[in-house]
Amino acid sequence: TRLTALELCGFKSFADRTRFEFPPGITVVVGPNGSGKSNVVDAIKWVLGEQSVRSLRGRDMTDVIFAGSAGRKPLNAAETSLCFDNTARRLPVEADEVRITRRVYRSGEGEYLINGEVARLRDIRELFSGTGAATEAYSVIEQGRVDALLVASGRDRRAVFEEAA
Amino acid sequence: TRLTALELCGFKSFADRTRFEFPPGITVVVGPNGSGKSNVVDAIKWVLGEQSVRSLRGRDMTDVIFAGSAGRKPLNAAETSLCFDNTARRLPVEADEVRITRRVYRSGEGEYLINGEVARLRDIRELFSGTGAATEAYSVIEQGRVDALLVASGRDRRAVFEEAA
């Protein structure tokens, strides 16, 4: 199962639909301070089911919706999708591509989709349970937190190993 | 009152007596990872009276004493001095240079000295009370802690302003 693309629309500073393709290898993202790089990282955490508002650097779940800028009005919804190559059928879905999507509306209501069909977070977690992708504990290292594994207590560290087991 | 030099001997990885002169302007310190740059920063905090073992990245006050290396035996004491130009007599000491020194022995005993004479930490704090040097809250920014002023609670932030008042 390979991650092939990320699509953001109305998510944080990405007001317009923006797609990032991920060919095999190392994809590097650069840009000035404040341009939106860590927002891309937040988008990946969010679509995988991140529930903690603090970890998304906001105060409210709707803080991820584009809040407007000098020249644009705020939007009413945010949507992010992750696409995976499933030709090897590792994920229990009958399709060559699996696309998981998360949406949130100004009202605070949110939804998850798998290939366009409404699903629950539990379905997404089960989808990946064999591959490890959904366990963020070690697949997303946030800015400034690289030494989190070292500074954590021995017990918290054990929890990461339990997730990897 | 200008800071003119720092001298370390047996402090952390500085087994040999090492002196850094600080002419007016910006002094930049570079070097590979793990070479001892932050140990220089720790030395400055320590001689100004740092009491917290954790803030010196150790577990015990004697962790600042050179603990040996592949080719050297551990030492029995650590000593650091800071020298200030006092020709303008801003510091209440009758001398052109004021040198404050801190020592610690393997036994855990420590001492402070002002121009070679034994003093207490209170004497050092009083010496600087007019100049702000001894208040570390905003004169030493440790590695990885640059945004401490922002992430602190509003009350802790007030405490920094109180020190500056």
Next chain:
Amino acid sequence: SRRLLGDTIETVRGHFRELFTRVFGGGQADIVLDPDVDLLETSVEIVARPPGKEPRGIGLLSGGEKTMTCVALLLAIFRSRPNPFCVLDEVDAALDEANVDRFTDVLKDFRDTQFIVVTHSKKTMSAATTLYGVTMEESGVSKRVAVRLENRAVAARPRAAA
């Protein structure tokens, strides 16, 4: 002491507003107190709006924006209460090339303060009046060495262009 604290906050606030606009090349920042709470009990809040952006909580600032805001605040405190020296340990780690320039420019403004700056950035090195290297030629033992920067003016760290 309440009066003294009030005056200090007011002075720092003035310097912070000015230094923030300088390090960001625009935008606006402020220090806000709760008027209903006693000065000695109150919490000191920071608001910061980088140029071209809407005002948002400091939690939403990026890594580099937080660094620059803190540098402005720190130097504002220094302006209001001069201190003989300031030690900065890899404060520039999160900055892009343009911000490293602004950071070193603003340090040069503070002639009365002695800065001791630890860094891995060649651009910050090129702003030094004095340059020291620290190495461990002998394993486990730190030594101070002289560092010759090939051509100080030229050696700029080509961070990913801003």
Next chain:
Amino acid sequence: SRRLLGDTIETVRGHFRELFTRVFGGGQADIVLDPDVDLLETSVEIVARPPGKEPRGIGLLSGGEKTMTCVALLLAIFRSRPNPFCVLDEVDAALDEANVDRFTDVLKDFRDTQFIVVTHSKKTMSAATTLYGVTMEESGVSKRVAVRLENRAVAARPRAAA
């Protein structure tokens, strides 16, 4: 599940020891458990000894040494439990030039993992198979742009030499 956890820790431990020596070009590291405590309750401790140094607690490691130790541990977990992707946001911020090289070299070893790496370092950029720029040409609105690196192979961030 106790057996499963034990096996996982054992596998990760093996990879961690190997990867640590690789990223540090020497030295030794290990994962240590308290034998008297039940596996499901115990605390997992890390010991790390950079080359040429005495073994000391992880608290005494330098900023860059901590980063490299964590990179080795993270990749050891990846080896034991492959994961389709890994996102690293400015993980190289504290590294000197020699360690940036070792960091990008070891990432290249993991062909089955898709890395998404945010950085300001040109040296890390030159290790990319795909390169994206993110800018805010229109204030407050992020866009993705193509980035042409003048000459990818040459563009190395001349950090202060290791």
